[in-house]
Amino acid sequence: MVPLLDYEKPSPPPDDRRWKVVDRTMRSHGYEPHALIQVLHTAQETFGYLDEEVMRYVAASMRVPLSQVYGVATFYHFFTLKPQGEHTCVVCTGTACYIKGADSLLAAVEEVTGAKAGETSADGKVSVVTARCIGSCGLAPVAVLDGEAVGKIDVDGIKERIREWTSIAGDNGGAPPAGIPTTPVEGPAPQNPIIEGVTAHDTRRAS
Numbered sequence: 441m442v443p444l445l446d447y448e449k450p451s452p453p454p455d456d457r458r459w460k461v462v463d464r465t466m467r468s469h470g471y472e473p474h475a476l477i478q479v480l481h482t483a484q485e486t487f488g489y490l491d492e493e494v495m496r497y498v499a500a501s502m503r504v505p506l507s508q509v510y511g512v513a514t515f516y517h518f519f520t521l522k523p524q525g526e527h528t529c530v531v532c533t534g535t536a537c538y539i540k541g542a543d544s545l546l547a548a549v550e551e552v553t554g555a556k557a558g559e560t561s562a563d564g565k566v567s568v569v570t571a572r573c574i575g576s577c578g579l580a581p582v583a584v585l586d587g588e589a590v591g592k593i594d595v596d597g598i599k600e601r602i603r604e605w606t607s608i609a610g611d612n613g614g615a616p617p618a619g620i621p622t623t624p625v626e627g628p629a630p631q632n633p634i635i636e637g638v639t640a641h642d643t644r645r646a647s
């Protein structure tokens with residue numbers, strides 16, 4: 441018997457091609473419930489992880505209970521649920537994006553956040569994820585920043601976007617630049633260690 445839905449089927453944005461990739465896989469399997477694992481594989485490769493919206497969408501489309509989708513997604517170690525970072529950066533590493541420098545993008549993201557693919561930065565701000573083709577190869581290289589697909593992004597662009605999230609000051613994980621003291625010579629604790637450091641230099645030079 442076909443289970444009744446006790447929730448609304450998500451309506452994904454029509455211009456987000458990732459959902460079409462998942463749709464195509466479901467269609468190729470005739471929306472048969474026994475293809476659930478293959479479909480979730482496609483969803484994970486496309487989105488980089490499985491979040492609640494994707495799982496609801498797949499469950500509703502294939503007419504399987506949501507509990508079954510959650511069960512499969514949490515049972516098999518190769519599935520990853522939505523990462524816990526405040527922000528999520530997905531770098532597409534599919535063939536078209538790889539040719540256009542996806543590896544450099546990923547290296548830049550890892551450098552700025554201090555987190556490897558599959559990890560979340562130590563401050564909990566950014567989760568770094570990779571995906572295999574999100575269906576926008578014509579715009580390669582592509583990254584998805586908090587759900588927004590950004591095509592033809594370059595290393596500087598992706599670093600800038602992540603710094604906007606994290607307020608990281610440089611390429612060194614947010615630490616003040618080397619050579620600038622972070623401890624005041626005297627007086628109260630600084631509000632901004634970089635400004636305080638410059639002040640300390642100036643004070644010494646003047647004396």
Ligand code: FES
Pocket residue numbers: 532533534535536537538572573574575576577578580582
């Ligand atoms: S390979 Fe990146 S969008 Fe297709």
